[in-house]
Amino acid sequence: MLDDLCPNMSLKKLRIEKYWSRQFPTWLIELQLPNLVEVNISCGCKHIPPFGNLQFLKNLSLQSMGGITQMGAEFYGYGGFPSLQKLILERMHKLEEWSEYHGVDELFPKLQSLKIFCCPNLKSMPRLPTIQHLEISQCNGSILSCMGTLTSLSVLRVGNLNDMAFLPNGYIRNLTSLTKLKITQWTQLQSLPGNEMQHLEMLRSLTIEWCNNLASFPSEVGHLNSLCFIRLLGCPSIIWQPEELIQILNSVHQFQIQICGNKVNLRGQLQHLHTLKGLSLIGAHVSSIYKYNKGYENPELSICCCDELQSLMTAEVANSAQLEKLYIDGISNLTTLPDWLQHLKSLRLLTTRNCPRLERVPMDLKNLHMLEDLRIVGCPQLESRCETQTGKD
Template sequence: MERLPFLKSLHISFLEELEYICYEQDFTSAFFPSLESLSLQFCYKLRGWWRLGDDFNNTNCSQNLSLPPFPCLAQLSIIGCRMLTYMPVFPNLENRLELYNSSVETLVATLNTVALESSNHFPPLSMLKSLHIDGVILDVKRIPKDWLQNLTSLQLLQINWFSCQVLQEIEIWFKDDLKCLPSLQIISFHNCEDLEALPDWICNLSSLQHLRVYDCINLTSLPEGMPCLTNLQTLEIIGCPLLDEECQTQSDETWPKLRHVPKIILSSLH
């Protein structure tokens, strides 16, 4: 399939018995030279792009690095592929990365790549503009703690289904870094059901313009440092009935944190 030189989009989904996409390795020709969009969804037994002999459970990042990278890939979606650990890396991804209910091994392998000549020696994922991740099986300890330093072009970060524990664990990604994600304009929290307070580290995102919170049903409070977000233009709180009520009443505890925001959108229903 990698011999299709003009293929621009590839979507593979609901092949529930699929374990490997290819059973032959042939690097003599260009590897998907035109592929711009790749989606792998709900292939529950998918282990890797190629079969590695009889080693079915190898998650060594160096194995991923031995594969040719996707040279033109701009958008990648991996959803519901928990066993996928071995595929070509994607250091030059530009538009969008979705990683839902899937292993982080492909991300870790990409972060461990050496920048290609074609990327002018920029760090991996330094051109990425949109990142969507969930915390269902997120192994935070597997991801380098300083990886966000690479994401200098990131404009949108969407966080789905993170528990309080995982949100506390990822604090190390943001803590005490006032230059964290310098291009970030939008951050969204979705379905963080046991979250009671937004994490303090969002106040380090100085370029933030839009904060969106959806369906966090137990959320009751905003960070004390909210006034530090001087570029914040819009605050959306949708489907968060407890926090919605707190904001509607403009209580002495909540109103000072958000009165500097020009546009506030509130709805207890979504």
């Protein structure tokens, strides 16, 4: 039936979903639609039409093509994708080889973005001289060995490569144009290669999230403007040296990090974070309190398993603090808010939740003239003290 539905030759966008025939219709195999600009295919066919011959094709997405084992000359045709800018390969479970081809002058001369998802057997890809954005997820880790030639790459996102615990040497050091790196849901990853990271002089943004077993972090990571280190299940496994953590955070303009108070002793250190504007202090594991934090803005620094607040700052030095938002959540033994709160002259929001033994709010809070929003939730000992007219507070 699809063979008889040959579209008009002027068609520019084509999308075919869940087409489980063994072969494409004749009009697609012979590319009787020369003006196609965008193609999205989800099918079970075993052969790919020579899409490289479509001289106007800019966006191509190939999904669920479980019968395809290799992409090469048949795929490139005689054109080599002269206009293609964005390519997506997704759920191609049997694809093993994506080879070079010398039958055309230049392959992918304008390709800027490549996304490869759920291609667990793919181990190679051709040189891509102009690519700027690359995403690889749920693939074989050996495909990363092909990244060394992607010197034009600006943005890299890598995730779910759970057959590897380390990034081997030589994989990323040549990415001299890289400005943004995101590593996500790589549960087996244990460390980042510090000697490789030092070569990424253009790197400005680094995000690491849901990497449950990451235990070490390089002390030198170039000239970052933004550092995001988030893990929302259990306690972060990484152990920072307090001075090292303070140095890193003071060297970046924006950061968002979760650490565990049982593993990183920050007593008397927080006042040295001169740019810190958002802080969350949590009494339990991150996973157990996350449901309460859905309404929060993401704080720059979150400390879980934190039950001793008084010693986190030294009052004499806290006058220089830039802290604007403070969240205190689930600290069961907290009876009074710490004295250093009165020195946070820039504080605009103070939220205290689920501290059942909290008995007193310091009167010195009235000296926080910038405070706009005070929220106390789930602290029953304070209920009688805060009654209108009759309560002591």
